[in-house]
Amino acid sequence: MADDRLSRVFSALADPTRRDIVARLASGDATVNELAEPYDVTVQAVSKHIKVLEDAGLVSRGRDAQRRPCRLEADVLDLMTKWIERYRREAEDRFRRLDAVLERTAEQSAADAPAKEAAS
Amino acid sequence: MADDRLSRVFSALADPTRRDIVARLASGDATVNELAEPYDVTVQAVSKHIKVLEDAGLVSRGRDAQRRPCRLEADVLDLMTKWIERYRREAEDRFRRLDAVLERTAEQSAADAPAKEAAS
DNA sequence: CCACTATTCAACCAATCGGTTGACAATGCC
DNA sequence: GGCATTGTCAACCGATTGGTTGAATAGTGG
Structure with a gap:
């Protein structure tokens, strides 16, 4: 009961990189590596961003072999x-x-x- | 050029106390002390919250004697x-x-x- | 002028955040 | 089986955040 949903959603979108990820997912699903490509940060950092978006309920993940495609909710x-x-x-x-x-x-x-x- | 407006607005509203303040300001202007009253934090903490909201452009402040009434933008x-x-x-x-x-x-x-x- | 009220400034503290590097798990392909 | 690919976990680091206390500023009213 630490923090409500709304707080998680707002703070997830407070980060420009995460907003950008959401914007890109709006036009199609993508894998972590694809999403990470445009930024000059490590793929781990992007993985963390996606986790934040997922915890906020903004993205869900599928399973396709070793890929975990992201979908905008x-x-x-x-x-x-x-x-x-x-x-x-x-x-x-x-x-x-x-x-x-x-x-x-x-x-x-x-x-x-x-x-x-x-x-x- | 540190952070864009949208980021400041989203992160301002990421805090439940600040969202609550916005909700209360929606039904009428209020002073810092009035806004601080319902919470069990110091008035200084609330003053900081208001500053965050102000920097995000969500509230503006007036002047009425030594009071600085807050208005929702x-x-x-x-x-x-x-x-x-x-x-x-x-x-x-x-x-x-x-x-x-x-x-x-x-x-x-x-x-x-x-x-x-x-x-x- | 003095006291009181309303608000902010300054310094500090613990917790969280966004990032890193390095190791590890899982899966597909040769 | 062995190896490359994809992604996550763990530990760490510096900056920011939300809170505190204590002092300062500013305007009102006796």
Whole structure:
């Protein structure tokens, strides 16, 4: 119960290399060696990155002889989108309401004191 | 040029406490002390969390006497949603195409060998 | 001016992270 | 069987992280 799923997903995607790996997996499955090729880090480092993505549920692995092909699990991305969208919408609604209040207040002031400015 | 915006946003939200702070700010601005109250960590720790969120562009701060009220900047959330949705859609499309191919292949096999099952 | 409140800065600490090297397991091919 | 290929495990290292305590800054209100 150490850390929830959402935390693992967010922190998995906090690393640019891992985001890049996800981007590449979106256009097709790939083996660890294929994924490691473009970077100038060891294949072990990439293996670790993939493990992080796997623990977050973002990729699953198959078995093809001694190869362990990686596949993107897009479902988990919904989890993040849902979290994000919820608060974005909430904040936007709040701003909308605030704007409405301000507008009404402005109208009121105009009505109450049609020609008077606030004293300095 | 150390780290890009997206990395900062993702890693800011990788922490449960920070996600919680964002959630609370979505329903209204708050000061550091108010935000710190529910947690059993020092106010300094929360101040650091807010700084992380601020550096990621997720919150902005105002000035009201000696208070520095925090406000959620929801725009940045769009950045993440866009990144996520792009690859989710890409992966989904790929699966859809793959399904279509498999279906066509299945039809073909059925036509080629109407009554024959594959040998054990 | 003084005291109080709100917030941050600085130094420190343990844990985690991204990377390395080196050894090891598993599988296919000759 | 022997060997090359693919991938992981283990131990280590320096940097970063999330937390602490203690001191400093800044603005309010008597």
